[in-house]
Amino acid sequence: MTVPVLPRLRVRTLAAPPVPDLFDLLPPDVDAASVVSWVREGSGLIGWGRAASSRTADGGRGGPDRFATAAQWWRDVVAGAEVVDEVDLPGTGLVAFGSFAFAPGSPDGGGLVVPRVIAGQHDGKAWVTSIEDLDLSTAADTEPGVSDPAPTDPAEGAPAAPDLLPAPGEAQSEPARGIRLLPGAVAPPDWPRVIRAGIARIAAGEVDKVVLARDVVAAADAPIETVDVLRRLADRYGATWTFAVDGLVGATPEMLVRLQHGRVRSRVLAGTVRRDRTPAPSVTEAHPELEDAHTPDPRLRFVSDAKELEEHQFAVRSVAEALAPHCAALEVPEEPFVLELPDVYHLATDISGEASDDATSLDLAAALHPSAAVCGTPSEAAARVIAELEGMDRGRYAGPVGWLDASGDGDWGIALRCGQLSADARSMRLFAGGGIVAASDPESELAETEVKLAAMRHALGLGS
Numbered sequence: 514m515t516v517p518v519l520p521r522l523r524v525r526t527l528a529a530p531p532v533p534d535l536f537d538l539l540p541p542d543v544d545a546a547s548v549v550s551w552v553r554e555g556s557g558l559i560g561w562g563r564a565a566s567s568r569t570a571d572g573g574r575g576g577p578d579r580f581a582t583a584a585q586w587w588r589d590v591v592a593g594a595e596v597v598d599e600v601d602l603p604g605t606g607l608v609a610f611g612s613f614a615f616a617p618g619s620p621d622g623g624g625l626v627v628p629r630v631i632a633g634q635h636d637g638k639a640w641v642t643s644i645e646d647l648d649l650s651t652a653a654d655t656e657p658g659v660s661d662p663a664p665t666d667p668a669e670g671a672p673a674a675p676d677l678l679p680a681p682g683e684a685q686s687e688p689a690r691g692i693r694l695l696p697g698a699v700a701p702p703d704w705p706r707v708i709r710a711g712i713a714r715i716a717a718g719e720v721d722k723v724v725l726a727r728d729v730v731a732a733a734d735a736p737i738e739t740v741d742v743l744r745r746l747a748d749r750y751g752a753t754w755t756f757a758v759d760g761l762v763g764a765t766p767e768m769l770v771r772l773q774h775g776r777v778r779s780r781v782l783a784g785t786v787r788r789d790r791t792p793a794p795s796v797t798e799a800h801p802e803l804e805d806a807h808t809p810d811p812r813l814r815f816v817s818d819a820k821e822l823e824e825h826q827f828a829v830r831s832v833a834e835a836l837a838p839h840c841a842a843l844e845v846p847e848e849p850f851v852l853e854l855p856d857v858y859h860l861a862t863d864i865s866g867e868a869s870d871d872a873t874s875l876d877l878a879a880a881l882h883p884s885a886a887v888c889g890t891p892s893e894a895a896a897r898v899i900a901e902l903e904g905m906d907r908g909r910y911a912g913p914v915g916w917l918d919a920s921g922d923g924d925w926g927i928a929l930r931c932g933q934l935s936a937d938a939r940s941m942r943l944f945a946g947g948g949i950v951a952a953s954d955p956e957s958e959l960a961e962t963e964v965k966l967a968a969m970r971h972a973l974g975l976g977s
C-alpha cells in the first residue's frame with residue numbers, strides 16, 4: 514500500500530465581506546471534483562482546489578483503521594503547518610474536509626482533504642482561508658480562483674481575501690438536461706423482497722433492527738454540475754447540511770457529532786413518514802394528550818407510533834452508548850421531537866454533553882459509526898445482514914462526512930440524501946435506505962426510499 518506524502522502547509526485566514534450566497538464564490542472554471550461544502554442556512558464552509566489529501570494514489574485507505582489512519586495523518590499535518598488566523602472562529606485556520614466509507618471492506622475508504630481555498634461565514638462574519646503546500650506551491654498556484662503567487666512569510670505576503678474570490682454572482686445555476694434514472698443493484702419492484710428477507714432475519718433473532726438501502730443511477734448526457742446540485746439542495750433543504758467531498762454530494766439532516774469548545778452534540782434521526790402520508794399512524798397511550806382521534810396533524814400521531822418509536826430508540830441508544838465513554842453529563846431527552854423537512858417528517862433526538870477526554874471530532878465520529886440509524890442493532894450482525902442482502906457496496910453513503918480544524922473541533926454528519934458522482938461526471942449513484950424492524954411493511958419501505966430520493970431528484974433538476 515502506498516502512503517500519502519506528508520505536506521508542509523502554510524495557512525492564512527483573513528476577514529472577508531459576507532456574501533448572500535456562499536456558492537457564488539466558487540470560480541466558474543473550478544474542478545468540480547475538488548469542490549467541498551458544508552453549508553446550512555447560508556452559513557458554513559465551501560472550498561476548492563487541493564492542497565493536501567490523506568488519500569493515496571491507489572484510491573482510498575479502507576479497512577477498519579481508515580479513521581485512525583486519517584486522524585494520525587491530520588495530527589502530523591497540523592504539527593507541520595504554519596498558520597496565521599486573523600479571524601479565530603469555528604472553521605477558520607487549517608481545516609480538512611472528509612468523508613469515509615460505510616463499510617471497512619469498501620474499495621473507496623475515503624479520507625481527509627485540505628482544499629487550496631476555503632470561504633466561510635457565520636453570524637454575519639465571513640472569512641477566506643488560503644492554504645498552500647510549501648513543497649508544491651508552483652503547481653498549486655495555477656488552480657482556478659487562486660490568483661496570487663505563494664507568499665514567503667505567513668505573517669506578511671499572503672494573498673488578501675478579495676484576490677482569492679471570483680466576483681459574487683459569476684456562477685449561475687443551469688437547469689439539468691438529459692438525465693435518466695436507471696435501476697441500481699436492485700430494481701424497485703424487487704425491493705420489497707429484500708425487505709422481507711430483512712424482516713425474516715429479525716424474526717430469526719439475528720438482529721433487532723437493520724437499515725437496508727438501495728441505489729439508483731442517474732445517467733446524464735452532459736457532465737453533471739456539482740455546483741448546480743449544491744445550489745438546488747441548499748435552496749430547498751436549507752435546514753440540512755449541504756455537503757460535498759470528493760464527488761459525494763448531498764443534503765443530510767443528521768448530525769453524527771459536533772465538537773465545539775468542549776461541547777459535544779449529536780442529532781439522531783430514525784423514524785420517517787412522508788409529509789402527505791395517509792392514513793397517519795394511530796395514537797397510543799404513550800401520548801395521552803394526543804388521543805384526540807380527529808387531530809389532523811400527522812406530526813402528533815407520528816410521535817406516538819410504536820414502530821417508529823422503537824426504530825428511533827435503537828438509534829438513540831447506540832449514539833448515547835458510543836458517546837458515554839467520551840462525555841460527562843450526557844443529556845439524552847426521553848422523547849423525540851419531529852423534524853420537518855420538505856418531503857418527510859423524521860423523529861429526532863438531540864443529545865449533548867461535555868467532552869471528558871481529548872478525542873477529536875473525527876475520533877468521536879469514528880466511535881459513533883455506524884450508528885443504528887444507518888446500520889442496525891446489534892451493529893455487527895446488522896452490518897453482516899446488510900452486506901448479504903443489499904447486493905451493492907454503499908461506498909461513502911451512510912458514512913461520516915464533514916470537517917475538522919487544527920484543534921480537532923468540527924462537524925460530522927452522516928452522508929444521507931446524497932449521490933456519488935462518477936469520475937467523468939456523467940453519472941451519479943443515488944442512495945436511500947430505511948430502518949427495518951419486526952413491524953415494518955415491505956411496500957411502505959419501498960415508498961420511503963422513493964421519498965428519501967426526492968432530495969437528489971430535485972438536486973438533479975428532475976422535480977421531486
Ligand SMILES: C=C(O[C@H]1C=CC=C(C(=O)O)[C@@H]1O)C(=O)O
Pocket residue numbers: 724726767782783784785859885886887929930944945946947948949965
Ligand atoms: C438511511 C437513511 O435514513 C436514516 C435517517 C433517518 C431516518 C431513517 C429511517 O427512518 O429509516 C434512517 O435511519 C437514508 O436517508 O438513506
